[in-house]
Amino acid sequence: MVKNLIHETTVVKKAVIPAAGLGTRFLPASKAIPKEMFPVVDKPAIQYIVEEAVKSGIDDIIIVTGKDKTAIENHFDRVPELYSVLEEKGKKDWLKQLQEIDNLADIYYIRQKEPLGLGHAVLCAKKHIGNEPFAVLLGDDLILSDKPALKNLINVYEKHNSSVLCVQKVSKSEIPKFGIIKYKKVNGQIVVEGMVEKPAVNKAPSDLAIVGRYLLKPEIFGILEEIPFGKGNELQLTDGLRILNEIDKLMAYEIQDGQWLTVGDKMSYLKANIEYALKRPEMNKELSKYLKNSVDLI
Numbered sequence: 592m593v594k595n596l597i598h599e600t601t602v603v604k605k606a607v608i609p610a611a612g613l614g615t616r617f618l619p620a621s622k623a624i625p626k627e628m629f630p631v632v633d634k635p636a637i638q639y640i641v642e643e644a645v646k647s648g649i650d651d652i653i654i655v656t657g658k659d660k661t662a663i664e665n666h667f668d669r670v671p672e673l674y675s676v677l678e679e680k681g682k683k684d685w686l687k688q689l690q691e692i693d694n695l696a697d698i699y700y701i702r703q704k705e706p707l708g709l710g711h712a713v714l715c716a717k718k719h720i721g722n723e724p725f726a727v728l729l730g731d732d733l734i735l736s737d738k739p740a741l742k743n744l745i746n747v748y749e750k751h752n753s754s755v756l757c758v759q760k761v762s763k764s765e766i767p768k769f770g771i772i773k774y775k776k777v778n779g780q781i782v783v784e785g786m787v788e789k790p791a792v793n794k795a796p797s798d799l800a801i802v803g804r805y806l807l808k809p810e811i812f813g814i815l816e817e818i819p820f821g822k823g824n825e826l827q828l829t830d831g832l833r834i835l836n837e838i839d840k841l842m843a844y845e846i847q848d849g850q851w852l853t854v855g856d857k858m859s860y861l862k863a864n865i866e867y868a869l870k871r872p873e874m875n876k877e878l879s880k881y882l883k884n885s886v887d888l889i
Contacts, residue, residue, distance in 0.1 A: 603745050603806065604651055605719070606644045606726040609712035610637060611657030611703040616856050625660045627730045629860065632867045632874075635666060636854050638692065640728045645696050647741040649726060652698045653719050655712045667698050708825025710815050717812045724748060727828075729803025735866055736849025744806040747780070747844050754811070754835060756783060757804035759846040766792050769800035770829055772843060781843040783836055786829055799843070801829075802851050811835055 614626030627637040644652055656663060677686040701715050713727055726741055734740040744755045758772060773785035773796030787796060814831045821827050852863040868874045
């Protein structure tokens with residue numbers, strides 16, 4: 592097992608976005624369209640993730656894709672024919688939006704050839720990340736906030752030189768849906784003591800659930816290379832984090848000024864669309880009126 596810490600640099604400039612999942616919860620829609628490309632109002636979910644990384648100071652992004660995920664690559668690529676049409680029709684605002692997408696960041700793609708779990712997807716990025724700290728952002732988790740949530744994790748990392756998990760309090764009824772941390776507070780900071788995956792309410796060590804944002808030291812790669820595959824022949828990132836926590840301090844940042852929205856299932860996806868739309872000035876009034884009228888009719 593990994594014993595010696597190899598981490599040197601403290602500057603976080605790279606991020607990994609695992610996007611190789613099959614999206615079976617959204618069939619039949621996800622048969623032809625990657626779930627990461629499903630729109631939340633008018634942007635694909637993965638664009639919000641990339642924008643959060645960029646706003647947090649990340650300029651080098653690795654998207655781990657799978658079979659039939661070329662739509663993701665196409666979205667962040669230039670489309671000269673479309674640009675020409677928009678320019679001819681005087682659609683300057685739309686043209687500007689598309690050009691901004693082109694220039695968001697340096698985006699690279701790595702193929703996960705088999706769906707072998709989140710830990711394996713992260714491990715696929717090892718050669719590109721090298722000996723640097725890096726962020727992991729899961730495409731199922733959006734954080735609606737005026738400030739980029741990932742930046743808060745980077746701040747904790749830079750202050751304490753520690754890998755960091757993102758967490759948020761959940762209700763008792765939601766505890767069995769998520770990974771839950773055991774922790775203690777030291778000088779106001781959350782120090783992780785353990786993790787339990789989807790525990791029963793009466794066995795949960797706390798009500799702090801792990802959100803799909805991680806700031807990790809490169810030691811995690813050596814750990815993931817050595818631990819065995821688990822249930823379903825998948826390599827679990829949580830198993831690697833438990834071992835990382837044994838050889839080095841693992842901390843957590845609790846979301847204080849943002850709303851965690853999951854888009855991993857149909858109902859959560861619908862809720863995310865509503866919440867994001869309500870934040871749009873041009874939609875808020877009409878949508879609020881519609882929702883109120885709908886409630887009155889029930």
